[in-house]
Amino acid sequence: MKLDKVNWENYYDKIKGRSPRPLLRAALELEKETSRPNGRFAIDLGCGDGTDTLFLLENGWQVLAIDAEPVALERLLAQVPTDLTKNLQTEVAQFEQLTLPPAQLIHASLSLPFCHPDSFPSLWQKIEAxxxxxxxxxxxxxxxxxxxAVNAHMNFHTKQSxxxxxxxxxxxxxDEEDxxxxxxxxxKHWHIFTIIARKMSDSSN
Ligand SMILES: C[S@@+](CC[C@H](N)C(=O)[O-])C[C@H]1O[C@@H](n2cnc3c(N)ncnc32)[C@H](O)[C@@H]1O
Known part of the structure; x- marks a missing residue:
């Protein structure tokens, strides 16, 4: 199925009222057992409608929410209670041209595949760094x-890659679903990897 021009606002409308992604919930359960002496700063990459960013804020995280669509960040800001806005930064940016600050957690549900394949290796390097x-x-x-996978502007992977x-x-x-x-x-046919993983050392920096 060709996805030349995705209307993301239409997508946010269709998923309105959704729950936080189970993937993020699982990561935050693991985080409860993880010592974070330098604080809890998360990046929500491709935050979309903002549901997961809000969940991170409600769970005590400082969050940088990034999306290419200004309307995504507008929708997020409209949901965040005033007392939590001090813990939130938003940025309109393309995956292909990002700079990322140091973070204890990076959440990217259903978003990274939309990065152009030519830019994905550099995006991944930035995530790891x-x-x-x-x-x-x-x-x-x-x-x-x-x-x-017929969409040449998106990136796709084998299990090995x-x-x-x-x-x-x-x-x-x-997890791999196919x-x-x-x-x-x-x-559609879903071939999707769901991963939670901890970076072992700073050798990529
Ligand atoms: C399928 S939605 C997922 C949104 C949210 N993470 C969720 O789980 O519902 C993909 C998001 O990635 C954003 N996006 C797509 N291509 C992008 C790009 N090249 N750079 C930055 N964000 C992009 C879209 O605007 C959209 O909000």
Whole structure:
């Protein structure tokens, strides 16, 4: 299925009222057991409608929410209670041109596949460099069997190439789904990796 011009606002409308992603909930459960003497600063990469950023704020995190769509950040800001706004920074930016500050957690649900494949290696380098030692990544990547793999402006991976990205990480959770299903755009074949992992050392910096 071709996704030349995604109307993201339409997508945010379709998922309005959703719960925080189970992936983020699982990562925050693991974080409860993780000592963070230097604070809890998270980046929500491709934050979309803002549900997960809000959940991070409600769980005591400082958050930088990034998305290419200004309307995503407008929707997020409209939901954040005044007493939590001091813990939130927002940035309109493309994955292809990001700079990322040091972070204890990077959450990227259903967003990284939309980075142009030419820019993905540099984006991944920035993600790895941004994570402090023992910092955690929680996010999705799409596999080569996904029905959206016909879109040359998106990036797709084999299991081996995903594993290679996490060579310097301790894996908390790794799941691969390769099966028919549905998206807000209709029926599709999902080939999706869901990963939670901790960066082992700062050798990438
Ligand atoms: C499928 S949505 C996921 C949103 C949210 N993380 C969630 O779980 O619902 C993908 C998000 O990535 C953003 N996005 C797509 N391409 C992007 C790019 N090249 N740079 C930055 N953000 C991008 C979109 O605006 C959209 O909000």
């Amino acid at each position: 941004s994570l402090v030692e023992n910092g955690r990544f929680a996010g999705n990547l799409f596999g080569v069997n996904d029905s959206w 995903v594993e290679a990205l996490f060579a310097n990480f301790a894996i908390d959770y790794f 099966k028919p299903g549905r998206s807000t755009a209709g029926s």
